[in-house]
Amino acid sequence: MSLQKHGLSIIGAYLVVLIGNLLIFQILPVGRLSLGLATVISVLAMIAAGFSERQLVIANAIEEPGVAAPQQRVFWGLIGIVGVLVAQLVGSWLETFLFKIPQTSSLIHQQLSSMATNPWYFLVIGLAIPVLEELTYRKVLFGNLVNVTGIFGGALITSLLFALTQPGGHWLSATLVGLVLAYDYRHTGAVSTAIIARLGSLWVVWLYYLAHTL
Numbered sequence: 001m002s003l004q005k006h007g008l009s010i011i012g013a014y015l016v017v018l019i020g021n022l023l024i025f026q027i028l029p030v031g032r033l034s035l036g037l038a039t040v041i042s043v044l045a046m047i048a049a050g051f052s053e054r055q056l057v058i059a060n061a062i063e064e065p066g067v068a069a070p071q072q073r074v075f076w077g078l079i080g081i082v083g084v085l086v087a088q089l090v091g092s093w094l095e096t097f098l099f100k101i102p103q104t105s106s107l108i109h110q111q112l113s114s115m116a117t118n119p120w121y122f123l124v125i126g127l128a129i130p131v132l133e134e135l136t137y138r139k140v141l142f143g144n145l146v147n148v149t150g151i152f153g154g155a156l157i158t159s160l161l162f163a164l165t166q167p168g169g170h171w172l173s174a175t176l177v178g179l180v181l182a183y184d185y186r187h188t189g190a191v192s193t194a195i196i197a198r199l200g201s202l203w204v205v206w207l208y209y210l211a212h213t214l
Helices: 003-027 032-055 070-099 106-117 119-164 171-188 191-211
Strands: none
Touching (some): 003 032, 106 119, 106 191
């Protein structure tokens, strides 16, 4: 599979999830049925994207220098979890200090409430969407922009685009997170490193919230 076809298939799967979920929750009230439909669409899209990823045999500009060994990918993924959490804390502080954006946990509460209504919805917000976002923003967009804008330019542009799609309006925090994830991908040459960091940090935040609210 060519880089162009791979990129189109990944972005297509991501857009199917974004638009499909938006339409579902516009038509149906939030409940077991709507959350279940969103889960089916998201998981199928993730599987399709994973199939496209496995078919790709051409390295992009990030991966051409070489890919780190599996142990290094896991190690830097774990380091990336800490990096993402620090980026979120710093970003939240800057948003409050510079822009008077309040720090709230309403989004986390909404996510956990949805999973309480339909536990399978975890596969959407705790797996499928983060994986599709990393494949889209890091693997496809960042990996292809590097040749045009350079490493920092590509990382910044894709991080800003990533931030625009994140709920809650915390664009600065999301941009910093995107930069950390771009560094993880660039450092190891493997998007799996960024995926580990993204998923791990998300799950840590949920566990922390649950531990302090139960």
